[in-house]
Amino acid sequence: xxxxxxxxxxxxxxxxMFAKLVGEVDAFNADLRESGELVDSQGLIDRPRAVRxxxxxxxVTDGPYLEAxxxxxxxxxxxxxxxxxxxQIAQSYPxxxxxxxxxxxxxxxxxxxxxxxxx
Numbered sequence: 500x501x502x503x504x505x506x507x508x509x510x511x512x513x514x515x516m517f518a519k520l521v522g523e524v525d526a527f528n529a530d531l532r533e534s535g536e537l538v539d540s541q542g543l544i545d546r547p548r549a550v551r552x553x554x555x556x557x558x559v560t561d562g563p564y565l566e567a568x569x570x571x572x573x574x575x576x577x578x579x580x581x582x583x584x585x586x587q588i589a590q591s592y593p594x595x596x597x598x599x600x601x602x603x604x605x606x607x608x609x610x611x612x613x614x615x616x617x618x
Contacts, residue, residue: 508602520593540575
């Protein structure tokens with residue numbers, strides 16, 4: 500699950516609200532860890548690099564990698580029995596309540612098993 504936002508979303512939360520949000524996300528992660536569903540969760544440092552082929556050579560530039568108003572700020576990986584459960588988890592992510600219509604959201608991407616089958 501990729502967690503998207505933008506500067507307007509992330510800068511709209513004051514210090515007290517941010518501390519509350521961090522506590523809610525920590526509790527969310529703890530619940531998923533306890534259930535055995537959380538595989539990994541990490542924030543991303545705001546310093547992405549993009550690699551593209553220009554002419555015949557790879558070129559590295561500062562990111563984000565796409566022209567977009569929103570970009571990935573963090574991610575988490577869950578191991579669940581169904582797509583329905585993955586969507587329940589995504590819909591309950593606490594930070595969604597803080598964006599107040601300013602953008603941001605979560606993309607749910609199934610992972611591919613070695614050999615090509617999806618999870």
